[in-house]
Amino acid sequence: GAGVSQSPRYKVAKRGQDVALRCDPISGHVSLFWYQQALGQGPEFLTYFQNEAQLDKSGLPSDRFFAERPEGSVSTLKIQRTQQEDSAVYLCASSLTSGSPGETQYFGPGTRLLVL
């Protein structure tokens, strides 16, 4: 089935490198979310898009993190000058309409980022 896909699945970066993580949501889904999940922890919200509009980026930990969804479908999370504390799994989720709390979010498998 055509679920949420993410690439790459694994990424190893040297400290200071820039990385780009891709998310392909379920076709036709309006809302897209990015989460960061540290080892052994629950996911934490990073940012939210409704179509191409980034409606909430309050969870982005620093200005090194940047997300975009220019055509309202595929999204890219970019991390500049990566630091070791950026090591985590980055999860993408999509939902059919407005992303209201009652609406199911469908998660991708995540990208596991390791910064050395």
Place this chain on the structure above:
Amino acid sequence: KNQVEQSPQSLIILEGKNCTLQCNYTVSPFSNLRWYKQDTGRGPVSLTIMTFSENTKSNGRYTATLDADTKQSSLHITASQLSDSASYICVVPNAGNMLTFGGGTRLMVKP
């Protein structure tokens, strides 16, 4: 302080046994609570959603309960199977309608 706390952090049970996972939340106002299952290396998958008026909801061998007065929820797994080994995450939307996740309970079912 995390607004969604889960216990225990980890749990090991034998195949066929039952177990109960706990979730306490302080998120307010309350709209709903979800339990997600996250297999290793995979994204979370929704198991059940509880709204304010619901006390109990079942999904196969999974039964979730909600006490909105005490702000507690539990997830009971009956007749556990090896495939139940996963992290179980309790999720409550915050005032900004963004999801607040608990830290999860890591369940291991042994044969």
